[in-house]
Amino acid sequence: MIEKKISEYLENAHEIFLPGVSLDVVILGYSENAIRVLLLKLKEYNLWALPGGFIAKNEDVDAATHKIVKERTGLEKLYFNQFHLFGKTGRNASFLQESSHAAKLSADARNWLNQRFVTVGYFALVRIDQVVPQPDILSEACDWLPVDQLPATILDHHEIVNTAIGHVRRQLNYFPVGLNLLPERFTISELQRLYECILNQKMDRGNFQRKILKLDILVRLEKLKTGGAHKAPYLYRFDRDKYQHKIQHGIGFI
């Protein structure tokens, strides 16, 4: 049944999708003190791949990205960003060509798959706890893997992930990207650990607190009742309205 779906998908691809252009999304989340990327384990191979796909002939590239992230995560409202086009020669769907499906395809479908592809890289920032990862029809599993311990991947997906991280790191100075990765309510310490993770460096506790609060984009909520043997910290939430006002004048954090 699933086999039939794959065959149909590949057989019709050359009629539905733009030729030679694919897209890959680096979906990033944060849990257990690590930035993680959502990867798909391909059937028939011991290789992982980024969620991705093709762009329908009558579809905006941004819209195609939105659709793919929604399918893999279940999320509707998304923060995502295009960051690079990977256009080296020799990129193609080689892993599909070798698959058991390729043989059954028509000549047109096979030619379409065999052509060179350029791919548009997007990154998306999501809250891991809100996501229910969904493998696509070509993959057998789907998992959040820490970006500093990537498994073997197809093609240049390793490079795509690393390039994405670099862009996120640079955006940290201007946009409160961290807030797209945390749950609705969080403590300053949690936010600091996230920042330390992204930038890969320790920060001073007291200074971090003052600095992030002075941006005036967080709202203090009730105190957190914790089971920890220490003072209960405040919870905060991100204030999108205040943020929208600030952003026009530029936010400088680091």
Add this chain to the structure above:
Amino acid sequence: MIEKKISEYLENAHEIFLPGVSLDVVILGYSENAIRVLLLKLKEYNLWALPGGFIAKNEDVDAATHKIVKERTGLEKLYFNQFHLFGKTGRNASFLQESSHAAKLSADARNWLNQRFVTVGYFALVRIDQVVPQPDILSEACDWLPVDQLPATILDHHEIVNTAIGHVRRQLNYFPVGLNLLPERFTISELQRLYECILNQKMDRGNFQRKILKLDILVRLEKLKTGGAHKAPYLYRFDRDKYQHKIQHGIGFI
């Protein structure tokens, strides 16, 4: 003769180039107190267009960009950067379809031109005085036009230029982009006027000088003999070696 070249180019395009992908380069220069972009005036139309083209099936996208900029400017060593993929539906080579050449083309060639195109945006920074602008076969003229007074352009080239400027402006904080736009030797005042142009705001003379010199990427040369009724300023040149050392630790200017 030129007519024949155009026909040949368009007729063979579908065999040589990647389908559905084009590239456009925002070539920026600086002269007479204005940031200027190199635009081509199309034959048969009263419209301007960015230098651009297609990507050969066996050619890296970066290489195709390099080739195009070299053809239009004569420059070999270049600072250029990919910044965005423009992928809205409805983008195509509409201006070519209406041209007098389109009628003579084979069905294959016409279909290739009629398809939807996504385009990769690059920007390049050049020294205007070193450039001898060269129109391509589809254009009758080629000129440096100030980016704040753009003429009517084809498609979304207006948006592409403005997006490019935004990226350059943001890079100004991290890379000495200004130095790719000035002649080999320049005064601090000239550099300041350039920065003021890009950022569109006045800066303090004394502070600009200290700040830019403290980056320690400029080398002071001999004094300039000027015809001006004032003290002769020093000339400086950009020190690429020092810069390469600095950049790893990050350069913060603004």
Add this chain to the structure above:
DNA sequence: ACAAAAGTGTTCCCCCTACACCCATGT
């Protein structure tokens, strides 16, 4: 009582800002 982590305060110092002041040069 004590440990652990949160919240807040303090001091030092650097750097940015804003001007002011001299210097060199051509008219």
Add this chain to the structure above:
DNA sequence: ACATGGGTGTAGGGGGAACACTTTTGT
């Protein structure tokens, strides 16, 4: 002499870095 622009000096303030102190809570 004087205007013009170049180079440098300086006083003040804001903010970051480092560290200290107090507060709350569970064991």
